[in-house]
Amino acid sequence: MSHWKDTSSLTPLRAAGFAVSMVLAAGAFIVPQAAFAQSTPVSNSAIRPSNTPAAAAPEDEGDIPETPDGTTSAANNATQGATTARTAASDQKPSDETTGSILDEDMMRLNTREAPLDERLPARKPEPNPATEETPGIRIGTFVLRPTVTQSINTETQKDAGIKQTRGFLETDLHATLTSDWSLHQLSVTTDGAWQKNVSGEGEEQPDFKINGDLRLDLPEDTTAHIIGGYHFYREDTDDPNALQNADKQSDVQEFSAGASIERDFGILRGSTGIDVSRAIYSDATLSDGTTVSLSDRNETSGTIRGRIGYELSPALIPFIEANVGKTVYDDAVDSAGYRRSGDSYGAKVGVALDMGEKLRGEVGIGYQTATFDDDRLSDIDTAVVDAQLLWSPLRGTDVTIGLLTSINPSTTAGESGYVSHALTTGITHQLRDNLTGTVLGGITYRDYPSDSPTSDETVYTTSAGLTWNINRYLDLTSTIGYELTSRKTSSDSEQWRAGLGLKLKR
Structure with missing residues (x-):
């Protein structure tokens, strides 16, 4: 039996009215369906940015669109986060590249890292916690300054050659970024520092301060320059292998660096070249008996020229080949032990750069590196190179960094040419709650000395962990704990424990 009403018997006016009512009823049904389709939440495959702080200036992403309420859009936040992850990966090199405690730098990273922000998918997170929102910063002309100061109280225990030292100390950590908001080009300045003051026990204070600037110039024809x-x-x-034994106060080191680079896209080819210059100055060291030892013969200037060319198989896969040539010149042609330590270095590697969206990005390369010295008594150092910097995000709210670095570290010890450092570092950051973040860092560094060296090989193990509780958008509570073990074949091992609790003020 048909449910449709027969309209043949209706008058023309009544038939027209019936037709209009049917059209209106259909429209009332269709419109809500269209509105519902337009409000479908964003897919889970949206880009998820990293929370690792960047040490280099991000690429220009253009003007930042704003929503009617003044906040940046989710798509723009995702783009900025992806850029941060790329630059952070290249900046997180193991501490063995410079002298100093690896654990010290791990703890500093835990104290100064920013809490994760996860505001990219409002449909999945309808009620964001105000404590995790980014601070507005301080407007200075066309720049935005975002300073962070962490004040902590710490305890440290060191064991070396049967001697145990314990101290309690206050530490002030500083992290600040100054970034321009110009429509073209960008200048960014990043500052990190740590100041310590012993309040009990005995042990050497470890001050640390660094500042880095990057001026990006956006040139025509897909060309970018950096100064x-x-x-x-x-x-x-x-x-440190180059440190003086039985020194009551080690040398204060000042390092100056400068460089310039240029990158350009030639269709499917990507080329870059650059030059870097560094200068190191060492102060006197003080022995346990009060005697001072001049280390001015370690002052040196180094320069490196590098070049790379890559072939874009796809936006996610870019194989490349890279080469570098360097030279090191010491202020004193002959050091205090009678060695001429100036020399040259050469290196080359092939690899691939990856960018698979929010899940995996970074690069992997293999190659060869060698260092030669003016003094024939110092043997050349050469090694196969395996380098990698990867950022992996297995699930939302979790970031994993993996780093491999092979480097040649010249020595200033009499009769030693240096050693090869093979370092593996890992870091895991997980958002336990919307205002609670946990971080775990770990690393293994193997120092491989030449077979004719009187110094035995060493292995350094480090691990540290921290929690950050966002009390509000301007104040965090931090806690850290770390451990470092240096294992030696022919001498006693050394250990270091450290733990601390602090408050971080953000603006």
Whole structure:
């Protein structure tokens, strides 16, 4: 039996009215369906940015669109986060590249890292916690300054050659970024520092301060140039291979750096070249008996020229080949032990750069590197190179960083040419709650000395963990704990424990 009403018997006016009512009824049904389709939540495959702080200036993403309420859009936040992850990966090199305690730098990273922000998918997070929102910063002309100061109380225990030292100390950590908001080009300045003051026990204080600037120039025809400069001050650690034994106060080291680079896209080819110059100055060291030892013969200037060319198989896969040539010149042609330590270095590697969206990005390369010295008594150092910097995000709210670095570290010890460092570092950051973040860092560094060296190989193990509780958008509570073990074949091992609790003020 048909449910449709027969309209043949209706008058023309009544038939027209019936037709209009049917059209209106159909429209009332269709419109809500269209509105519902337009309000479908964003897919889970949206880009998820990293929370790792960047040490280099991000690429220009253009003007930042704003929503009617003044906040940036989710798509723009995702783009900025992806850029941060790319630059952070290249900046997180193991501490063995410079002298100093690896654990010290791990703890500093835990104290100064920013709490994660996860505001990219409002449909999945309808009620964001105000405590995790980014601070507005301080407007200075066309720049935005975002300073962070962490004040903590810490305890540290060191064991070396049967000697145990314990101290309690206050530490002030500083992290600040100054970034321009120009429509074209960008200048960014990043500052990190740590100041310590012993309040009990005995042990050497470890001050650290560095500032780095990056001026990005957006040139025509897909060309980008960078001009960089930096300064780093730190105190050499007792466990460093080049440090003086039985020193009551190690040398204060000042490092100056400058460089320039240019990158250009030639269709499917990507080329870049650059030059870097660094200068290191060492102060006198003080022995346990009060005697001072001049280390001016370690002052040196180094320069490196590098070039890379890549072939874009796809936006996610870019194989590349890279080469570099360097030279090191010491202020004193002959050091205090009678060695001429100036020399040259050469290196080359092939690899691939990856960018698979929010899940995996970074690069992997293999190659060869060698260092030669003017003094024939110092043997050349050469090694196969395996380098990698990867950022992996297995699930939302979790970031995993993996780093591999092979480097040649010249020595200043009499009769030693240096050693090869093979370092593996990992870091895991997980958002336990919307205002609670946990971080775990770990690393293994193997120092491989030549077979004719009187120094035995060493292995350094480090691990540290921290929690950050966002009390509000301007104040965090932090806690850290770390451990470092240096294992030696022919001498006693050394250990270091450290734990601390602090407050972080953000603006």
